[in-house]
Amino acid sequence: DVKVTQSSRYLVKRTGEKVFLECVQDMDHENMFWYRQDPGLGLRLIYFSYDVKMKEKGDIPEGYSVSREKKERFSLILESASTNQTSMYLCASSTLDRGFMDTQYFGPGTRLTVL
């Protein structure tokens, strides 16, 4: 069974703080993703990575950075948290199937509140 874990379920931070969200997957997947989800806006891709030390911008990368030093771990960093980054953050991983991205498996999510 694929398992994707996230470091925190709930997090409260103050404006201007540096925030680290960690994600670990145990299925040796090449690809990992960070999304945020807000009511009415659906899932929006922040960054993804298809290999160690590789990263690609998604649809809304501004205000975020990522790190992938090991295959199983993908970190999302908010350099200086702002109130408009209050959201549910979801990590996912997937492998490739015949050269195409296969099913994505999600972690349980981190609900971040920035005060």
Place this chain on the structure above:
Amino acid sequence: RKEVEQDPGPFNVPEGATVAFNCTYSNSASQSFFWYRQDCRKEPKLLMSVYSSGNEDGRFTAQLNRASQYISLLIRDSKLSDSATYLCVVNLYSGNTPLVFGKGTRLSVIA
């Protein structure tokens, strides 16, 4: 055309009803298709993949219409536990590009 488009709902149906959701996608060369289910305040989970010939899993049937560029999900004999948001997901582009998620259709099954 939006990349992956769904009717947001909500669909409010009585227990036992049959309900169908459609989803349109923009790229006729898209290769793989999925339906995910997301419960309130939980993560999305794969419900079923959608194959060219259509596929069925118990009360759930998924179909693909390449000519019209849409996929559908049919739920028969709805249960209260089917209440959730259903996300249409498409691999729109070739190669190692992320899946594209629709915004979801909300279903409430009422007793």
